Amino acid sequence: MTKSTFRVFHLLQRAHGALFRAADKFLRHAEGLTAAQHGVLLVLSTDDGVPISTIAEELRMGKSSLTGLVDRMSKTGLVRRAPCPVDGRVTRIHLEPAGRRLIGRTVGRIKAQNEALLEPFSDAERDTIRRFLLHITEHADGLVGDVESRETVGVTSDSA
Amino acid sequence: MTKSTFRVFHLLQRAHGALFRAADKFLRHAEGLTAAQHGVLLVLSTDDGVPISTIAEELRMGKSSLTGLVDRMSKTGLVRRAPCPVDGRVTRIHLEPAGRRLIGRTVGRIKAQNEALLEPFSDAERDTIRRFLLHITEHADGLVGDVESRETVGVTSDSA
DNA sequence: TAGATTTAGTTCGCACTCGAACTAAATCCG
């Protein structure tokens, strides 16, 4: 039984790009920050004062990407760096009042947009979609690994 | 009947990020190019010699992003710029032999990975997933637009 | 306890993306 396929990567990239750009555009004009910065605020809104590495894990980003992000957000008064008293290596990131107010303004809109985006899909379909996104997230790395181990055996299986 | 919801943006971003990074990592190590550059090659593999703006549309990117991308790909001998004889504004992008060979090597793997990613999902589920991704792609802009028109009632927003 | 290892975060160089502003060529239209 031949199942239907489609260009997963391609469609995922388009969908993500469209949504990300729309969100970024709106946030820049309405609130003067980028979607990436808003993502950091979103993490802090439930986990205020966490170290940078926790934010990085939460957002699936490298720590080095957070350095500049936090720098810019500190400069605009959205967050604040604070040295951890018990572990000298750690820097805790705290929401500043401006950051907290901003998140307060946007969080409702985000909920509404999620609703709107899912509106045409049934409960069962939403479950499928959620499982798909989680599946991709968890198995993306594995694919490359598989491919590599397949290559180490014998490269010649390049036909198709 | 309250339908279930989830953080569409967040999950989409994670899934896309995971898949994109995995693909980028593999392509860099195996073929010495980035996922973005590979995307251009993919477009050219079915539409060789198209103008830059067509590639940009196909990939949903701004034209200005393509300039540097094509520059770098020209430098590594993957593609070639050629002035259009009938329209002096247009630059046509052609696959070079190295680019054509590279795509020949990767296209089978891409198919296999798409298969693997979709493996746990039934035909009906795949249809749902595809429709979801297309839905997001088409309605992402609309969301912001709606929001803006809703705001324009009370906000300045100098119209042009 | 001293040295080795691990962990947190930064710095650096590179690639990618965008939007705004710009040049040049084609087209529109009065």
Added chain:
DNA sequence: CGGATTTAGTTCGAGTGCGAACTAAATCTA
């Protein structure tokens, strides 16, 4: 015909993201 507008592409500045190399602090271990 000739100026106004549109279209293709580039340039520029800023933000984002990565990995590798680095510093500093904590922890492990012999």
